[in-house]
Amino acid sequence: MPTLDHPNLVNRLRVLQADIRAALRAHMRSQEVGVLSREVRDDSGDTIFGIDAEVEDILIQHCQDWGKTQHFVLVAEGIDPDGLQFGQPGRGGPPFRLLVDPIDGTRGLMFDKRSAWCLMGLAPEKGKATRLSDIEIAVMTELPTTRQSTSDVLWAIAGKGAHGERHDIGTGAPRPLVLVPSQATTLRHGFATVVNYFQGGKELISRLEEAIFLRALGAWNPEKAEIYADQYISSGGQLAEVALGRDRFVLDVRPLVHQKLGVKSSLASRPYDIVTMRIAQEAGCVVCDPYGAPLDAPLDVSTNVAFACYANKQLAAQLIPIVREEVRRHLG
DSSP: OOOOOHHHHHHHHHHHHHHHHHHHHHHHHHSOHHHHTOEEEEOSSSEEEHHHHHHHHHHHHHHHHHTTTOOEEEEETTSOTTOEEESOTTSSSSOEEEEEEEEETHHHHHTTSSOEEEEEEEEEOBTBTOBGGGOOEEEEEEEOOTTOSEEEEEEEETTSOEEEEEEETTTOOEEEOOOOOOOOSSOTTEEEEEOOOSSSSHHHHHHHHHHHHHHHHSSOOTTOOOEEOOOOSOHHHHHHHHHTTSEEEEEEOHHHHHHHTTOSSOOOOOGGGSTTHHHHHHHTOEEEOTTSSBOOOBSSSSOOOOEEEESSHHHHHHHHHHHHHHHHHHHO
16 A cells, blocks of 8 residues: 655645744734634634634645645644545545644734644544544644744654754744753653643642642642643643653643533543644653543544643653542542
């Protein structure tokens, strides 16, 4: 069976994301916050704001052009949940399924507070049976605020390691960016976050967080700040922070918390939010579910996903039993 042309596909995704970044930056410089943050749609997924709508048009146009030479399915937040077909069967190389979050971190970026990320993962086409574990290529590009002068681009091919560049926004010049996760075997004096962004279950999440950190450190020293939290409203951004060595641990259990509260349908991380987990894994991080099992989900826009990311195997070996036991105790 023919295999995907990995180098060519990586380059294609990088060009697409660079165009999105450039167009979005120009749009942000010309618009007021009120325009970027206006609510455009409130569909079955996340709320779509003005800033999201601008990017959707660029994504679809690129895919239409790509479809002239390649057959594939686009699955993305804000479009038909069954995906959009481009090209004709048999056209180009092996068909694939492309899962995209055009802007992961919309809320921070639309207020010009903090950068977001454009996330893309590509897997051989298996129809609706395609899963996160099938992803062979992942590419993510930082979408900077108007105050930033650089933007990071990270990518990975399964089994080929993770790679990165830092781009000068003014000149476009790239320089190598090496992904080196922290090798620390403790959370002490490092960033570790239990995701607690939005209303709904915040008290329960905080209790879980306190219990995990108390066991991880052995005690609480009220005279010292020994663990730091970063509530970065971007799941892909959280994974990038760990892969780049800035954070050591991220845990997102919102789907489990909402189930505990008896909520049947809720907003949490979806597969498109963690579609670039392959990059963190190829960099040497451990990405799994909250119980330590392999992380997997359908390649769709509706499944809620709980996940954990540890900077290295040694840290994961120490923390996974603690996290598993405390998640079961608080949320089981």
